Amino acid sequence: MNALDKLSSYIEALRPILYIPTFDFHSFDNIIKELSSKSKIYEFNEGLGYVSFKTKNQETAYSLEEFLNLFLSEQAEPVFLVLKDIHNLIDNHKIISLLKSIALKTIYEDDYQVTIFIVSTKLNIPTELEKLITIYDTPLPDRAKIIDTINDFSQSMDITIDTHLINELALSLKGFSEFEIIQILNLAYQKSGTVEKKDTQLILQEKEQIIKKSGMIEILNFKESIDDIGGLDNLKEWLDKKSKIFNNLERAIEFGVETPNGMLIVGMPGCGKSLTAKATARLFTVPLLRLDIGKLLGKYVGESEENMRRAIGMAEAVSPCVLWIDEIEKAFAGATASGGNEVTTRLFGYFLTWMQEKTSSVFVVATSNDISNLPAEFLRKGRFDEIFFVDLPNDEERKNIIELHLKKRKKWNKNIDTIKLLKETMGYSGADIEAVIKDVIEKAFINEWKEIRTENILDELADTKPMSVSLKEKIESLKSTLDKLDVKNASKE
Numbered sequence: 448m449n450a451l452d453k454l455s456s457y458i459e460a461l462r463p464i465l466y467i468p469t470f471d472f473h474s475f476d477n478i479i480k481e482l483s484s485k486s487k488i489y490e491f492n493e494g495l496g497y498v499s500f501k502t503k504n505q506e507t508a509y510s511l512e513e514f515l516n517l518f519l520s521e522q523a524e525p526v527f528l529v530l531k532d533i534h535n536l537i538d539n540h541k542i543i544s545l546l547k548s549i550a551l552k553t554i555y556e557d558d559y560q561v562t563i564f565i566v567s568t569k570l571n572i573p574t575e576l577e578k579l580i581t582i583y584d585t586p587l588p589d590r591a592k593i594i595d596t597i598n599d600f601s602q603s604m605d606i607t608i609d610t611h612l613i614n615e616l617a618l619s620l621k622g623f624s625e626f627e628i629i630q631i632l633n634l635a636y637q638k639s640g641t642v643e644k645k646d647t648q649l650i651l652q653e654k655e656q657i658i659k660k661s662g663m664i665e666i667l668n669f670k671e672s673i674d675d676i677g678g679l680d681n682l683k684e685w686l687d688k689k690s691k692i693f694n695n696l697e698r699a700i701e702f703g704v705e706t707p708n709g710m711l712i713v714g715m716p717g718c719g720k721s722l723t724a725k726a727t728a729r730l731f732t733v734p735l736l737r738l739d740i741g742k743l744l745g746k747y748v749g750e751s752e753e754n755m756r757r758a759i760g761m762a763e764a765v766s767p768c769v770l771w772i773d774e775i776e777k778a779f780a781g782a783t784a785s786g787g788n789e790v791t792t793r794l795f796g797y798f799l800t801w802m803q804e805k806t807s808s809v810f811v812v813a814t815s816n817d818i819s820n821l822p823a824e825f826l827r828k829g830r831f832d833e834i835f836f837v838d839l840p841n842d843e844e845r846k847n848i849i850e851l852h853l854k855k856r857k858k859w860n861k862n863i864d865t866i867k868l869l870k871e872t873m874g875y876s877g878a879d880i881e882a883v884i885k886d887v888i889e890k891a892f893i894n895e896w897k898e899i900r901t902e903n904i905l906d907e908l909a910d911t912k913p914m915s916v917s918l919k920e921k922i923e924s925l926k927s928t929l930d931k932l933d934v935k936n937a938s939k940e
């Protein structure tokens with residue numbers, strides 16, 4: 448149901464007071480205009496009192512009380528009262544009582560229909576009016592609407608934007624209100640006298656602003672790419688395919704391809720899960736957002752869910768993006784359909800439904816090193832496109848990782864015999880290997896070695912213990928949980 452249909456169904460159902468929390472008064476005026484075929488519109492605002500809805504010029508400097516009093520008597524035709532930014536005036540008992548009288552007359556008297564629209568940047572609902580007020584959240588413009596707005600803009604500025612770019616812009620402008628869209632287009636226009644491809648960058652910056660203001664989600668800056676991952680070839684191949692979709696989302700959707708949902712990566716500590724989350728965002732060329740579910744938990748009833756709703760809304764506003772939920776087991780462990788911790792269970796339910804029904808291009812990367820306590824519903828197909836298991840790196844992978852970390856620090860030379868290092872690095876994670884390489888390089892600097900030799904690395908290995916030794920039990924229990932599930936090995940065997 449679109450915005451107009453929904454509102455007009457409220458009006459027909461005689462909902463007497465509609466509260467519209469919005470900043471974008473201009474867009475809402477257009478909606479009211481379309482709704483008002485049979486009704487007369489009267490507008491009041493905090494600054495000027497009674498104003499003409501059409502011109503916004505002052506008619507009479509009434510107070511809100513005086514203004515409302517005008518409509519208590521019988522009305523010959525249906526009336527819309529548009530009250531703007533009255534959130535500071537509404538706590539007054541006289542105002543409350545006037546609003547209540549008008550609302551009740553609308554509900555109970557046949558020849559009287561006055562619908563009140565409270566349009567305001569702030570939501571303030573006095574308890575006395577709670578039952579009479581319906582909150583209406585203006586939906587963000589959809590693709591078609593955004594395209595209309597861009598076209599209107601290019602016409603009014605007398606510039607041409609080619610169709611392909613319009614489609615691209617429409618995708619990245621999703622999540623903004625019409626007001627914000629016009630502001631961004633204006634900003635782009637001011638900079639270069641036109642709207643061009645590189646303005647998608649500008650849009651991205653604006654999106655970052657939205658997120659920063661919220662505090663629950665973090666936008667990560669990072670350098671890692673898929674080439675920084677040693678091994679995990681199955682996972683990399685899969686991601687590469689998905690990136691073809693994500694990087695051509697516009698065309699893919701038109702073609703009938705489903706938007707990718709996300710993946711769950713489970714596995715050993717230090718084996719590249721976080722690394723993969725970052726590389727995914729880079730590969731998809733979209734921002735990486737990290738959601739800390741711990742930060743969503745609030746003190747008051749309903750607060751956590753509300754935070755979750757907002758955080759997800761935020762991610763959708765920034766979409767296309769990668770939403771990374773690290774250590775997901777900490778957030779949802781113990782949540783079940785039938786009980787467990789009440790807040791966690793509700794959050795979990797909300798998240799699952801969202802995952803299943805979402806149509807937005809938010810690609811979820813959930814990472815975890817213990818899924819034994821995660822609810823079974825979570826692991827079922829349909830939520831994530833794929834569940835990957837990341838094991839300790841095999842021979843081939845350790846070889847890759849050793850070379851990768853040496854090359855990254857410009858210390859690779861072909862005399863280093865990585866094959867000789869394989870036996871000694873058995874049971875080492877990628878993070879363990881990286882630590883060894885770092886230590887060797889530090890020694891090379893201190894001792895002024897000309898180059899690093901195989902023996903130097905072997906010596907270092909003899910002095911270290913991989914993490915898997917200290918985590919042995921944990922790793923074994925993880926493996927036995929995974930054996931029972933339908934998960935894909937991230938590595939090629």
Ligand SMILES: Nc1ncnc2c1ncn2[C@@H]1O[C@H](COP(=O)(O)OP(=O)(O)OP(=O)(O)O)[C@@H](O)[C@H]1O
Binds near residue numbers: 677678720722723815
């Ligand atoms: N497969 C790999 N290839 C190259 N480097 C790796 C690999 N795995 C781990 N590393 C190195 O180890 C570091 C830590 O890895 P990462 O943070 O991805 O581990 P993780 O699986 O998320 O572990 P945790 O479960 O502790 O969060 C990486 O920044 C990277 O330098």
Ligand SMILES: [Mg+2]
Binds near residue numbers: 720721722773814
């Ligand atoms: Mg990690």
